[in-house]
Amino acid sequence: MSPNVLTACYILAKPLTKKLHICHAPTSQIELIFESTSTSREFWIRVLSPTGEKSPMLYFNVSGQTHRFAPRIKACGHGNWQVVIYRRAYDQPGLHYRLTSVKTLPLNGVGVLRFKVGNDLMPKIDSRLWIEQQPPRSDNVITGSVRNSSSKKSVVQAKTSVISNGWAPLVRTLKKQNSI
Structure with missing residues (x-):
């Protein structure tokens, strides 16, 4: 094919893709794995997908624990994912927790992201398989x-x-x- 035909196909396909809502990154093919490392604190993690699906509260009470979250909703996973970390509030009776940090991940593609959470309770990407992170937008x-x-x-x-x-x-x- 000539370059002009390819350019014309791309120009015509782009609006069609937007109208048909074709997504090449379904949420059901994205998995996030969290591991607690060298921490003595109790904390919880909740993941929010771009579709609005929330993970259950993933509870970590000892170092070396691992939890996984893979969304069940079959929708587009392209966009901003959030990892929200809560810590236990000992100043209140009963089981209460406080927001500690929120990490926004603009993800593109399918695959696996593995995080390590240390004593600072900030999730850090340890490894990634196939999935890539988009650059942050300036109009945030x-x-x-x-x-x-x-x-x-x-x-x-x-x-x-x-x-x-x-x-x-x-x-x-x-x-x-x-x-x-």
Whole structure:
């Protein structure tokens, strides 16, 4: 084929792919593995996929424990994934935990990511198989105004990590109403 024909095919296929929502990275083919290393703290990990699926709270109480999360929803896994880490709050009676860190991973492709979590409770990528990380986008801050249920106006300023954690439907609604 000539280069002109290939260029024309690419130009025509790109909008068609967007309209048909063809995804080459289904969430069911992405697996995240977490291992606790040299930590004496109790902590929990929750993974949030771009589709909105949440992992169960993965509990770590000793060093060397390993847990896996592979989403069950068969949807597009291309986008921002979040790894949220909670630590145990000993100042409250019963079993309570506090948010410690949130790591946003813009992933592309299918495969396996393995994380190690040390005493600082920050997940660090130890190894990766086939999956790649997209570069961060420059437009990761969205600012707008929202009316909450008590009719008071509040300003929402959130980074991409917060938006993909449940603000996405709200932001989409605001964009449709041209509020942002």
